[in-house]
Amino acid sequence: MGAWKQKDLLGLEYLTKEQIEHILTTAESFKEVSTRGIKKVPALRGKTVVNLFYEPSTRTRVSFEIAAKRLSADVINIETETSSIRKGETLIDTGLNIQALKADIIVVRHNASGAAVMLARHVDISVINAGDGWHEHPTQALLDIFTLKQKLGRIEGLKISIVGDIAHSRVARSNIWGLTKLGAEVTVCAPKMLIPPAIEKMGVRVTDKIDNALQNADAINVLRMQFERDETTAFPKQLEYFKNFAITEERLKRAKKGIIVMHPGPINRGIEISSSVADGGQSVILEQVTNGIAVRMAVLFLVSQARR
Amino acid sequence: MQNNSKAQVMDAQAIENAIVRIAHEIVERNQSVEEVAIVGIRTRGEYLARRLSAILNRIAGIMPVQGVLDITLYRDDLMTADSQPVVHETDISFDVSVKHIVLVDDVLYTGRTIRAALDAFIDFGRPKSIQLAVLVDRGHRELPIRADYVGKNIPTSKAQAVKVRFREIDGTDEVLVLEKDIL
Numbered sequence: 001m002g003a004w005k006q007k008d009l010l011g012l013e014y015l016t017k018e019q020i021e022h023i024l025t026t027a028e029s030f031k032e033v034s035t036r037g038i039k040k041v042p043a044l045r046g047k048t049v050v051n052l053f054y055e056p057s058t059r060t061r062v063s064f065e066i067a068a069k070r071l072s073a074d075v076i077n078i079e080t081e082t083s084s085i086r087k088g089e090t091l092i093d094t095g096l097n098i099q100a101l102k103a104d105i106i107v108v109r110h111n112a113s114g115a116a117v118m119l120a121r122h123v124d125i126s127v128i129n130a131g132d133g134w135h136e137h138p139t140q141a142l143l144d145i146f147t148l149k150q151k152l153g154r155i156e157g158l159k160i161s162i163v164g165d166i167a168h169s170r171v172a173r174s175n176i177w178g179l180t181k182l183g184a185e186v187t188v189c190a191p192k193m194l195i196p197p198a199i200e201k202m203g204v205r206v207t208d209k210i211d212n213a214l215q216n217a218d219a220i221n222v223l224r225m226q227f228e229r230d231e232t233t234a235f236p237k238q239l240e241y242f243k244n245f246a247i248t249e250e251r252l253k254r255a256k257k258g259i260i261v262m263h264p265g266p267i268n269r270g271i272e273i274s275s276s277v278a279d280g281g282q283s284v285i286l287e288q289v290t291n292g293i294a295v296r297m298a299v300l301f302l303v304s305q306a307r308r
Numbered sequence: 309m310q311n312n313s314k315a316q317v318m319d320a321q322a323i324e325n326a327i328v329r330i331a332h333e334i335v336e337r338n339q340s341v342e343e344v345a346i347v348g349i350r351t352r353g354e355y356l357a358r359r360l361s362a363i364l365n366r367i368a369g370i371m372p373v374q375g376v377l378d379i380t381l382y383r384d385d386l387m388t389a390d391s392q393p394v395v396h397e398t399d400i401s402f403d404v405s406v407k408h409i410v411l412v413d414d415v416l417y418t419g420r421t422i423r424a425a426l427d428a429f430i431d432f433g434r435p436k437s438i439q440l441a442v443l444v445d446r447g448h449r450e451l452p453i454r455a456d457y458v459g460k461n462i463p464t465s466k467a468q469a470v471k472v473r474f475r476e477i478d479g480t481d482e483v484l485v486l487e488k489d490i491l
Contacts, residue, residue: 003392029395043381
């Protein structure tokens with residue numbers, strides 16, 4: 001691995017296998033920092049990180065904020081409800097203003113696919129995509145992959161199933177890019193109407209039967225059913241979804257022994273996952289949250305180190 | 309930059325002798341090896357620390373507690389260094405407040421690595437004391453730092469480079485002084 005050259009992290013689509021592995025290795029080193037009595041290192045002292053969130057988010061924003069603070073960066077949170085964005089300022093103008101304030105890194109969450117890529121084209125400072133529309137959520141996929149690697153020791157050759165609203169999921173898309181680049185076999189599972197056309201071209205298998213997705217899988221990533229996001233889409237009724245697709249103890253009994261259950265959160269108990277599975281021994285949902293800090297520290301560190 | 313000549317200043321035997329002598333000095337200076345923790349600074353300090361610990365075990369009958377320190381995140385040239393530093397894991401899995409720490413590194417030069425290591429250590433607590441052991445002291449300090457245990461003092465010019473090679477990662481044990489051609 002040569003020098004890290006990417007000033008931005010916009011999506012796993014744009015990274016090579018080696019670059020993804022470099023982030024994961026760096027994250028392993030950062031995991032130790034959060035176990036110390038004094039959970040802080042001076043690596044980003046004097047740097048300013050701006051969290052620019054156009055969509056509500058608690059865990060991702062807090063995770064980035066904690067990650068930046070553990071690296072000794074200063075963190076500013078811009079909430080769109082109370083900022084000039086309400087007055088109609090464009091994303092690019094906001095970005096240029098943040099740059100003029102001499103911030104070093106913008107962490108952006110936006111409801112439009114491609115927002116982070118567009119912002120990165122217009123500013124010289126680093127841009128980290130914290131989720132853009134249905135496009136990508138690279139740090140979530142990196143922390144999912146990191147957790148899998150910690151649990152199972154490798155990614156290559158693993159069988160991973162992603163269950164849920166694939167069509168509207170940036171988490172699914174980033175996971176597919178990352179996992180397939182690292183040599184995992186990915187299956188996506190959802191009701192037919194929630195599977196995007198031509199998804200097979202991303203190198204995944206497709207099924208609309210949950211038992212097919214569970215069979216032989218080393219891990220299953222259960223997506224949040226975002227009933228709040230788009231009410232115009234013909235979602236199956238929540239109960240019907242639970243009946244046909246939810247990960248329950250009953251279904252896990254038929255899966256591979258030791259299957260790992262992941263979820264990017266926040267979980268809808270009793271919709272896509274039963275409470276007993278979410279809280280059970282095979283669930284790594286809270287470990288994912290902990291690992292998210294190490295992964296985001298690694299990403300913040302690497303983009304700030306980029307040699308251009 | 310290109311190396312046009314090199315001179316071996318320590319061979320395997322000289323390195324071994326130096327580590328044995330340092331081990332004896334550590335035993336002499338510290339009342340009890342039980343209270344001593346040997347902490348290597350990555351990369352070559354880690355291997356030196358392992359060897360030093362094994363010799364301490366041989367001569368004092370106690371295997372000292374060991375740790376590994378990666379100082380990358382504490383470097384003062386993190387954003388300006390020519391080569392991009394890679395972060396490695398730090399492993400200090402003991403209570404530092406009850407230990408005399410012996411920091412171990414291969415070469416003492418400007419003292420900036422040791423400054424970073426001291427800063428890193430403070431984040432783990434308050435050790436009883438911190439001592440410094442190096443295989444080679446080549447001079448040219450830029451900070452008020454000195455070593456407590458020195459394998460060999462090697463006067464050098466800043467135009468030279470000192471290269472420590474250990475069999476564990478380099479396949480052979482030797483210390484070289486390299487003349488650098490300045491292009």
